[in-house]
Amino acid sequence: MNHLYKYAVLFVFSIVLGFAFNMFLLPHEVLTGGVTGLAMVFGLLSPINAGIWLVILNIPILIIGWMKVGKEFIWNSIFSVFTTSISMQYIPVMKITDDALLSAVFGGVIAGISIGFIIRFYGSTGGFDVIGLVLTQKRDIPLGGLIFGLNSIVVFVSGFIFAWDLALYTMASIYITGIVIDRVHTRHIKLNLMVVTNRGQEVKDELLGNLIRGVTVMDGQGGYSNTERKVLYTVISRYELAIVKSLISSVDPKAFVSVSETVEVVGNFRRS
Template structure:
């Protein structure tokens, strides 16, 4: 049931992303950032649709993501990029409003919401999202801020290709997108995770293999069941919760899981 819910969310917000591009940003030549922005530039300058360029340019980035973030993440990302690309083929490029500034603002907000939810469910829209997530694995930098920094290069390209007025609108749009991503993605919220399971060793290996967090294991004893259990304790980020829940459900669907917000973490937060 979780996977149906996850892919429904990825499907819906991937279409929302294509809607934001074709209805708000592309009609005014206000670009998104990073690889997506480059795809939009090439789509405007060539007869090939931006959605096709989006797939082509993401291939090398996906290879990096596969090595650093794992197969599930890449599959989710490929699914998201594919749905976005297809939606951009069928959603007409038309102006919702003639005001370029309004389009930049609302396009940035909608794009940020869509990307935020896609990343929250352990996917990405490719490009700067993947690069940003790889960096945030090792450095505690807000994802939206990092994506904004990476995407700023597109502003200068768009300034030379189109006009500096459009470059300024692009900067405003990707800044708004970055702010909204951090509101939705909430990566900096730390969570304390406690799992009571009869499959302690198997679950430990699964979590260690997919996270960069250390795990403390304690022995437990069920007062009612009289069964021996293992208690796994770790601290994760809010963004990792969707992946962790999926891993726990696959290993031990009957595990008892407690998740609580942690106000501060002192010491080594990452696996050495």
């Protein structure tokens, strides 16, 4: 039932994402960020639907992710990308409103809600989401700056090919989408992670082997059962949350995991 529920959520919000693209953004030549934005550019400039370009551009990225990130996450991402692509074949490209700014705002909000829930249920829309998880695993790269730069390419392409006012609408749409994703998925880029588990060594090894983060291990005791347990503490970025939950679940499905926002980190923290 858990798997059925997860795929039902991924299916519904992948279709809603296609609705946001075809009903709000594409009719006004307003783009979204990342690889999806590039797919929209190619779809507007060629007779091939943007949904098909979305699959084509994501194929090499998903292959790399399959080898580097994990099969469950990439399989969920493939499911989401293909569902969005197919929905874009059948949802007509038509204007809900003639106001491009309104379309950029509401399209960005709907896209942000959809992507936020897709990420929350351990999937992605491919593209920069997968690239981000691959890079944050082993490399100390400022991911926020990297994604901003890649999204800026989409904005400049929109300006040069279409019009600069549409490029500004694209920038607004990308910004709104990012804010809504953070609200739906997790509000802050840095997160406190605490894990209480009977398999402390295995969980620690799994986290250290797949992340660039350090882990603090403490001894704990169950207040009711008096059972000795290990308490693991670390700080991660929001891009790592989906893979971390999967790693912990694969080692100890009964582990107690607490995730909370952190206002500031001082010291040796790699800011991916």
